[in-house]
Amino acid sequence: MKALYVFVLLLGIFWSGCTVMQEAPSGTVKRFSDASEFREYLLGVSSYPADSGVRALVGGFTAVGYGADELTPPSPIPPLSSLRAQPAGKPVSADRYSVTNVQVAGVDEPDILKNDGEVLYFSGTHGRGWKGGTLLVGALPPENMSVLSRVPEGGELLLSGSTLLIFSGTRVSAYDVRMREKPQKLWEMVFPGRLVSAREYDDRVYAVVEKRLNPYTPCSMLIATLNGKRVEVECTSLYYPEDTPSDSAYVLLEIEPESGRVLRKSGFTGAAGSSVVYMSGEAVYITYPYRKVEYGGYLTGLEEVLPPDLAEQVRRVREYRISREAKAAEYRRILEAYMSELSDEERAELKQRLYSALHPEPREKAYTGIVKLGLRSFRVEASTTVEGTPLNQFSLDEYRGYLRVALTTGDDNVVKVLDSSSLKPAGEVRNLGKKGERIFGVRFAGDLGYVVTFRRTDPFYVIDLSEPESPAVAGELELPGYSSYLHPLGNGTVLGVGMEGGRVKLSLFDVSRPEEPVEVDRYLLPEGWSEVLRNHRAFLVDAEKQVFFLPAGRYGYLFSYSRGMLVPLGWVPVTGAVRAAYIGEYMYIFSNTEVVAIDERTWKVAGRLGLGAGKPEVWYWK
Secondary structure (H helix, E strand, O other): OHHHHHHHHHHHHHHHOOEOOOOOOOOOEEEOOOHHHHHHHHHHOOOOOOOOOOOOOOOOOOOOOOOHHHOOOOOOOOEHHHOOOOOOOOOOOOOOEOOOOOOOOOOEOOEOEEEOOOEEEEOOOOOOOOOOOEEEEEOOOHHHOEEEEEEOOOOEEEEEOOEEEEEEOOEEEEEEOOOOOOOEEEEEEEOOOEEEEEEEEOOEEEEEEEEEOOOOOOOEEEEEEEOOEEEEEEHHHEEEEOOOOOOEEEEEEEEOOOOOOEEEEEEEEEOOOOOOEEEOOOEEEEEEEEOOEOOOHHHOOOOOOOOHHHHHHHHHHHOOOOOHHHHHHHHHHHHHHHHOOOOHHHHHHHHHHHHHHHOOOOOOOOEEEEEEEEOOOOOEEEEEEEEOEOOOHHHEEEEOOEEEEEEEOOOOEEEEEEEOOOOOEEEEEOOOOOOOOEEEEEEEEOOEEEEEEEOOEEEEEEEEOOOOOOOEEEEEEEEEOEEEEEEEEEOOEEEEEEEEOOEEEEEEEEOOOOOOOEEEEEEEOOOOOOHHHOOHHHOEEEOOOOEEEEEOOOOEEEEEOOOOOOEEEEEEOOOOOOEEEEEOOEEEEEOOOEEEEEEOOOOEEEEEEEOOOOOOOOOOOO
């Protein structure tokens, strides 16, 4: 009897929540009409358990190569102090200053370093030597740099006018920094759920919050507290997909930086998991893992296996608006009662017929839901689902009325072009990479897209997107290693930052002839890791000087690309360099313990300032 119960239990659970992906889901969404519909939806379309391991990181792979301690000092690249002084260039006004390296110009992203042209706001990486909090560093003149003040909160930063926002876990703190020596705290917002992402655009802050749901979630949901006061969102303002389980609400908040007041709210329900947020100047696109659950889905076609009266009972249970667990209990009760009346031979025969009907199971496909929230309307303007999963935010790009999406499916890699107003398909490019490869890097730039797939070698693809209805591979290049971050440098060149043989690799691609991309130069750093591999905000380009900075395992490195090749200017004498910024003619290199200012006309040290608990470990310059 125990074996019978186990069999029926497994069968009941299988029927009550089997995953079916035989056809692409529609991706259409509706709006809840009232609290009753909201609760019935959560009861009838329950999702996977919260501990099912759904939450996975999609950013690029962080390759583990040689550890920094296993490498010799970076002798192939000289320290900057060994270079001859360069002739000074023409003076540049002090209002020339860098901003965070972001995906979309004008749409700022949180990072640990911000720059307003006079003050550098730095929060550190909360590692060795960091005291915590956020520093306001007076940058000018560089020989007299000083810490103006320190605020206690630390995390990723956004700077909107004179308001500094500090994102730390599920908390946002805002400071008025007009008085740099005495910043004044303005407000604090706490999210009971997960802060997925944030942006600053046109003097407004946009935050995407994920809140877990259950059938007992009230219609007026707490989405945040502002200075201890509740900020709620009504369930009737949410949209929901018709045929996917939902256990989370994704809510977009428009926040006034000076007051913290939530100006507008909108969102939708979906499955919890890895979510990508892409924001253009017109809309916010939010992705979520799309799963389609059909209760009793395998009953179709099994009428010959089950007696008619039994099949009818199960079909009735299927229509009940009750939870998955309750349906499983009903299936078990019905099947136990029926099978208990069978002889051993009849029971064995039924089990065999059931197994034969249920196998082979269709292969499950991964789908991603994409929802577009318009910044003007602040409502869901379109939604869809696509087969596959995006790598990170660079997998999405809006351009001239189209949304381009790069995805890895189970056995293929594809770039899809969707009409951005309706998210209906316009065209696609398939068969990128060999079998078993997945997308490691992607970047869109105007009419071109660049995709890197990897398993053992690195196919670098140039995609022609000038005709959205018929995109095509323009050119392809195969080389060892891979590039996980791609950065267009202008003049038909693209820089790739990746790994090869356990070391950080820089590749300079000439894509001026898209049909014949060429790796014109490459450089292997004596480092086993760089934060740029997973975080584009750690990268800095000074386009006017045609130089770039990237931090690596132990040091920071400066390269010139002015002559169409990678020319190492030197490694920066800042142990554990993590970020860089420039103001006027000076570049400032930060670590947890110090900041060094370098004159970009001579590449010599112009000033330095200790930040951490003690002295820097190593000094290479005098």
